[in-house]
Amino acid sequence: MPEKKPCARLFLDSELIADQMIKLDRDQSHYLAQVMRVRSGEEIALFNGRDGEWRAVVSNVERKAVTLACRSRLREQADESDVWLAFAPLKKTRIDFVVEKATELGVARLLPVITQYTAAARVNVERLSARVIEAAEQCERLTVPSIEPPCALIELLSSWPGERTLFVLDETGAGRPITEALMECAPTTDGSFPPCGFLIGPEGGFSSSELDAVRKRAFVTTVGVGPRILRAETAALAALACWQAIVGDWR
Structure with missing residues (x-):
């Protein structure tokens, strides 16, 4: 008989070890007690981005405080993709x-970038961090992406690591087909692929001066994603x- 799946999955920014008692904060307690309606004895999956995924048992349920007993490791922490996404806020x-x-x-890693034609320059990093945690809990990954404060395009380019290829989506059609560029990425000696990132411009595209600045960087490869004009999120x-x-x- 297959093992019963935990009834919920939570990210905790704290150490996870066997036999540890964990008192959840008010928001997570409300989620389990009032939204998920968990009961004592039910199992929850926990992860923190460092110690793998753990099985925990609900020990006590109160309206504003749920206590869990951390039992055993379900999955070891494993290496995950090393790809960054820089994007003009929407x-x-x-x-x-x-x-x-x-x-x-x-x-x-998520990096909001302010460009000349960015329509929404204000970014609520705290709210987006909560969305990212929810998504990581849902999709069962073992890490949570970091979200950086917004920066100007020139700051992004100046601080970008030279060994990390930056694929810039060029809406002018001057870039190489993205699949062609990606297939030329050479794996490292252990079979993994080198780190990279993508830069997505705003709805109005990059200005000509911005494209000039981008193309001058040795770590940049401009790419295209087909003949149609795509919305930024697409x-x-x-x-x-x-x-x-x-x-x-x-x-």
Whole structure:
């Protein structure tokens, strides 16, 4: 008979060890007690991005405080994809969609970038962090992507690690086909692929001066995602899906 699946999955930013008693904070307690309606004895899966995934048992349920008993490790911590996504912020529901789906597609770091034509320059990092945690809990990954504070495009380019290829989606059609560029990524000696990132511009595209600045960087490869004009969130997910299929963990 297959083992019963935990009734919920939670991210905790604390150490996870066997026989540890964990008192959840008010929000997580409310979620388990009032939304999921858990009862004593039910199992919960826990992860913290460092110690793998753990099985915990609900020890006590109160309206504002749920206590768990951490029992045993379900999965060891494993290496995950090392891909970053830099993107021009979008309006609320659309940026929520981007960070949620990017989390599901394995992104390790999210970097909002302010460009000349960015329509929504204000970014609520705390709110987006909560969305990312929810997405990581749902998709059963073992890590949670980090979200950086917004920065200007020139700051991103200046601080970008030279050994990390930056694939910039170029809506002018001057970039190489993304699949062609990705297939030329050479694996390292252990069979893994080198770190990379993607930069997605705003709805209005990059300005000509921004494209000039981008193309001058040795670590940049400009790419295209087909003959159609895609919305920014569609372009981001298309690029990540191509990456996962060609060099990521879909292989």
